[in-house]
Amino acid sequence: MISELMINAFLVSIMLAIGIALLKSRSVIYTVLLTSAYSLVAALMFITLDAVDVAFTEASVGAGISTVLFLAAIAFLPKKEEETITNQAFPAVICLVLGSILIWCSYDLPEIGLATSPIHQHIVPEYIIGSRDDIGIPNIVTSVLASYRGYDTFGETIVVFTAGIAVLAILKNNNKSLKKIKSQKKVVKNG
């Protein structure tokens, strides 16, 4: 119990440090790398909560591929973020109030992993028994994801597909229109 507390305190203090460093950093590449590090620590946090599948996704998607895609995309951005000094008292008050409300509410949450908490009473026993008897797969997360919630995963796949197609369409069209503008300019210059 006390070791778990120490691990959590360690991870939370790293996350806090990364958050403060993110606030301070004005260079875009540092921001991307710090976000990646934050995802990695979040993945460790999910492991301490015994959510290995989520941790795996966070590590591979959050810390891995999204960093690469961000790095590929920041080539179009200015290297430094502009300094914007405005009055930050109001946002700070909102953050503090919201944070303290959330911490206050967290005292009402059931203990993590408690078998009698409401979320483990409703449909979860059916999934746990069904995953063994009806589906025959040891990993309950996979049986929920692919079989019980097959529709949702289908939707997710289609969302990933649509998002990919949309970005491709925008970038391809932009390339073409850039060429068009270029050729038009040439025509204007030559004419």
Added chain:
Amino acid sequence: MDKNPILRIATKILFAPIILFGLYVQFHGDFGPGGGFQAGVIVASAFILYAIVFGLEKGKELFPLNINLFLLALGGILYGGVGIVSMLLGDEFLSYNVLGSSKQAGQHIGILLVEFGVGLTVSNVMIALFYAFVDFKSSNGETK
């Protein structure tokens, strides 16, 4: 970046194990942590690593854009196809029980195919996005 021997040789050594690990995560998702989303990202990272180190041209030689776009669509079609096949066999959309000889065998086949569809779509979307971003940059650079 292809002048750097350490990067080049490390990529050549790592390329196959990354894909092997991706396939392990893909097909071992029933028994341990993993599944289509994670596996897709891992496989995509192998191809992206190759394209980063050896350049976009070599990356596109290894994994051409038309195959990429074809597989991108095939993943979603595979997922939906499993649902339609289960409908044709007389059950509801995406209910895998009828796909195999027994209920559990059907569920195994269905989950394996569906996860493979997810993996195909995710990995190819990631590769396609990376290609598109890098391509956009080079064509944008010409106009400047």
